[in-house]
Amino acid sequence: MTRSLKKGPYIDVKLMKKIEGKKPLETGVIKTWARASVVSPEMIGFTFGVHNGRKHIEVVITEDMVGHRLGEFSPTRTFHKHGGKMQKEIEQKAKESEIASAKAAKAAPTAAPKK
Numbered sequence: 001m002t003r004s005l006k007k008g009p010y011i012d013v014k015l016m017k018k019i020e021g022k023k024p025l026e027t028g029v030i031k032t033w034a035r036a037s038v039v040s041p042e043m044i045g046f047t048f049g050v051h052n053g054r055k056h057i058e059v060v061i062t063e064d065m066v067g068h069r070l071g072e073f074s075p076t077r078t079f080h081k082h083g084g085k086m087q088k089e090i091e092q093k094a095k096e097s098e099i100a101s102a103k104a105a106k107a108a109p110t111a112a113p114k115k
Helices: 013-019 085-107
Strands: 029-032 047-051 056-060
Touching: 013 029, 029 056
Parallel strands: 029 047
Antiparallel strands: 047 056
16 A cells, blocks of 8 residues: 555655765765665665665665665565475586587587688
């Protein structure tokens, strides 16, 4: 559910004070824990260090990000991979096909361009 139009977007006051009167290129990384804060047009060009629960992830704000929340660009969970026998078999087949294609490319003579 979105925020009421009457209230307007939520932008953290402390965050706006940090960028107020500064130029994006001269300012370094601005650390913030305000993941719920909405990206406003004034933030374009700034680099924010958005906290993901463990560390700050650097996010450079572009025009496409306006209206989204800062937390959307700093994932909190890391996906490693699904396990199991099937996954191992798939990975093994992929390695074998990669090796075979590398051997085929190495064995094929490269023809020099004729003039």
